[in-house]
Amino acid sequence: MKKMLEAKIKRALTLAAAERGLDLGPALDRFVVEEPRDPDHGHLATNAALVLAKAFGQKPTELADEILARLDNREGWIEKMEKAGPGFINFTLGLDWWAKALGDLLTAGDDFGRGEPKGLKVMVEYVSANPTGPLHVGHGRGAAIGDALARVLDRAGYEVVREYYINDAGRQMRLLGNSVYQRARELAGATEPFPDDHYRGQYIIDLAREALSREPGLLSRPEDEVVSELTDFAHQDILGGIKADLAAFRVGHEVWFSETSLYRDGLVDQALTFMRARGYIYEQDGALWFRATALGDEKDRVLIKSTGEKTYFAADIAYHWNKYQRGFDLVIDIWGADHHGYIPRMKAAVEALGRRRDDLAVILVQMVSLVRDGQPVSMSTRAGEFVTLKEVLDEVGADAARFMFLTRSPDTTLEFDLELAKAKTRDNPVYYVQYVGARIESILRGNPALAGDRPDLRRLVQPEETALIKHLTAFPELIQSAAQRWEPHHLTAYLTTLARLFHHYYGQHRVAVDDDPALASARLALVRAIRLVVRLGLDLLGVDSPNSM
RNA sequence: GCGCCCGUAGCUCAGUUGGAUAGAGCGCCGGACUACGAAUCCGUAGGUCAGAGGUUCGAAUCCUCUCGGGCGCGCCA
Numbered sequence: 001m002k003k004m005l006e007a008k009i010k011r012a013l014t015l016a017a018a019e020r021g022l023d024l025g026p027a028l029d030r031f032v033v034e035e036p037r038d039p040d041h042g043h044l045a046t047n048a049a050l051v052l053a054k055a056f057g058q059k060p061t062e063l064a065d066e067i068l069a070r071l072d073n074r075e076g077w078i079e080k081m082e083k084a085g086p087g088f089i090n091f092t093l094g095l096d097w098w099a100k101a102l103g104d105l106l107t108a109g110d111d112f113g114r115g116e117p118k119g120l121k122v123m124v125e126y127v128s129a130n131p132t133g134p135l136h137v138g139h140g141r142g143a144a145i146g147d148a149l150a151r152v153l154d155r156a157g158y159e160v161v162r163e164y165y166i167n168d169a170g171r172q173m174r175l176l177g178n179s180v181y182q183r184a185r186e187l188a189g190a191t192e193p194f195p196d197d198h199y200r201g202q203y204i205i206d207l208a209r210e211a212l213s214r215e216p217g218l219l220s221r222p223e224d225e226v227v228s229e230l231t232d233f234a235h236q237d238i239l240g241g242i243k244a245d246l247a248a249f250r251v252g253h254e255v256w257f258s259e260t261s262l263y264r265d266g267l268v269d270q271a272l273t274f275m276r277a278r279g280y281i282y283e284q285d286g287a288l289w290f291r292a293t294a295l296g297d298e299k300d301r302v303l304i305k306s307t308g309e310k311t312y313f314a315a316d317i318a319y320h321w322n323k324y325q326r327g328f329d330l331v332i333d334i335w336g337a338d339h340h341g342y343i344p345r346m347k348a349a350v351e352a353l354g355r356r357r358d359d360l361a362v363i364l365v366q367m368v369s370l371v372r373d374g375q376p377v378s379m380s381t382r383a384g385e386f387v388t389l390k391e392v393l394d395e396v397g398a399d400a401a402r403f404m405f406l407t408r409s410p411d412t413t414l415e416f417d418l419e420l421a422k423a424k425t426r427d428n429p430v431y432y433v434q435y436v437g438a439r440i441e442s443i444l445r446g447n448p449a450l451a452g453d454r455p456d457l458r459r460l461v462q463p464e465e466t467a468l469i470k471h472l473t474a475f476p477e478l479i480q481s482a483a484q485r486w487e488p489h490h491l492t493a494y495l496t497t498l499a500r501l502f503h504h505y506y507g508q509h510r511v512a513v514d515d516d517p518a519l520a521s522a523r524l525a526l527v528r529a530i531r532l533v534v535r536l537g538l539d540l541l542g543v544d545s546p547n548s549m
Numbered sequence: 550g551c552g553c554c555c556g557u558a559g560c561u562c563a564g565u566u567g568g569a570u571a572g573a574g575c576g577c578c579g580g581a582c583u584a585c586g587a588a589u590c591c592g593u594a595g596g597u598c599a600g601a602g603g604u605u606c607g608a609a610u611c612c613u614c615u616c617g618g619g620c621g622c623g624c625c626a
Contacts, residue, residue, distance in 0.1 A: 034569095045568095047568060047569090088569060130626070167626065169626095170625090170626065171625070172626050173626095286624090289624095298551085298622085299622095303624095304624085307624075309624085311624070315626095316626095337621085338620055338621060340552080340553045340554075341553075341620090343553085344552090364554075367619075367620080407563090408562070408563090409562095409563090412562085413619065413620095415561070417561085420575095424588050425589095426574080426575085426589075429574080432574090432588080435588055438588085439585085439586055439589085442585070442586055485566090489563095493573085496563095496574080497563095500573080500574090504589095506586095506589075507581090507590035507591070508591090510584065512584090512585050513585095514584080548586090549586090549588070
């Protein structure tokens with residue numbers, strides 16, 4: 001909606017500039033169209049006069065008249081234009097405009113808000129938790145953000161692949177197997193202390209118990225052999241649990257990428273060879289180093305230890321090398337905030353691989369703290385214990401959890417209130433938004449005869465109706481903006497506002513007015529549009545939009 | 550010590566590609582169902598945008614410094 005206005009204003013600006021022999025150039029992109037605070041003064045405003053003033057070195061107020069004179073209004077879409085404030089022009093849009101906007105929305109239907117294909121391939125890699133333990137709430141937040149971002153990007157017109165990187169190689173896997181082995185020995189009566197650096201969670205003991213029950217004589221076989229088997233057993237069991245948790249959370253990955261496969265397929269060596277050819281590799285102290293300082297990192301990084309073992313970082317470089325080889329124009333990684341120190345070296349690596357550093361975007365997700373009725377919930381009662389994602393899902397459900405995780409910017413720590421997430425009141429934004437859908441469905445069920453008409457949308461003259469249409473028609477812009485900024489959380493704010501506008505409208509006006517079928521018909525069309533956008537919006541968040549609650 | 554994130558109403562937070570008088574919800578108080586779902590709505594009150602400088606026509610937004618909170622700084626993964 002703003003685009004059309006912008007185009008018209010840019011024409012007027014260009015005209016004014018041309019008569020002065022000026023090229024506005026980039027200045028043309030400076031002006032913004034926005035919503036005035038006070039709706040009485042118009043529906044949209046622009047600072048076009050300010051832009052002109054800057055270009056011409058004149059006072060904004062003197063130029064507002066000039067712009068107004070150059071705007072053509074032959075189609076009658078503007079009801080009123082007036083100068084306001086320091087160089088602003090307010091536009092009040094007429095009924096024709098709103099009726100057409102709403103009509104277009106209803107015509108588009110399920111395709112409303114779908115962006116033109118951009119011809120760009122984007123990978124979103126998220127969760128990627130080590131298969132050494134169950135997912136916890138922090139992973140849940142990353143999962144919700146990554147999944148919603150992927151949905152938004154897809155809707156905005158990007159080609160999206162969602163991927164999970166399984167860290168199934170190296171020391172931690174051996175530690176996992178050893179942890180289970182040690183617990184099995186304890187269960188069999190051994191008394192030596194459990195090593196500090198091993199995984200201590202209850203799930204390790206459960207795994208040990210299960211392994212012993214399957215094969216009581218397990219510990220009589222050679223240790224190496226048993227640890228290796230237990231590693232595999234634990235890994236598969238835990239990974240299966242992670243997949244089950246994500247499925248319950250309605251989070252899906254098209255690709256599960258194994259770190260081990262990088263070694264098996266020789267990708268680590270390939271990537272290192274490539275970097276060596278570009279001069280970013282050297283040897284020192286018996287180790288192989290990446291000259292990361294040449295590309296902005298604070299220190300050089302080891303790729304192959306003096307023991308001959310490759311580092312996690314080396315594998316990660318190979319993984320990203322592989323991502324780009326698969327043709328992705330942009331790779332978005334979603335990490336926990338405690339990994340922020342890893343960004344400079346990863347960006348450096350991307351450059352060393354011959355890509356621009358902006359071809360990798362990293363979204364850091366800050367911590368989640370759980371509270372219940374405002375009181376903190378202990379996250380680590382004992383070493384190795386934490387609140388798992390599954391526990392949260394079992395208590396509050398996937399809808400509430402997803403929505404709550406997406407109410408805040410990833411940049412800020414999130415306080416997740418379990419009681420609030422379960423509350424069936426206005427306090428809980430999930431129910432508040434879902435209730436809109438249920439209420440409208442109820443109205444539609446009660447008035448099937450009027451719902452199918454082709455109504456005269458110009459009958460929607462109430463300010464509450466205009467406000468709703470305005471908000472509804474901003475949906476496509478919101479999707480584009482959320483996709484470009486990689487910030488899906490704006491959807492929750494948008495939907496909450498939409499819900500507030502609807503509930504307010506509902507309190508002020510009867511939709512199915514008894515004595516005016518034409519008006520009732522128009523209003524039913526409006527609430528159908530609201531229903532549609534609520535469903536589309538919640539779908540982008542991965543949240544259900546039930547017809548009754 | 551160095552780096553990243555955060556600091557906005559009593560509480561939880563929107564708002565950062567610089568734009569008009571900084572917005573919601575909760576909480577407090579008072580109202581509204583013999584009309585479409587009261588899981589809702591309506592009405593008041595609440596602010597030196599942590600602080601101080603700077604950039605400019607204009608700053609919550611950009612820059613510098615200070616204070617406070619969180620998280621990092623391995624030949625770990």
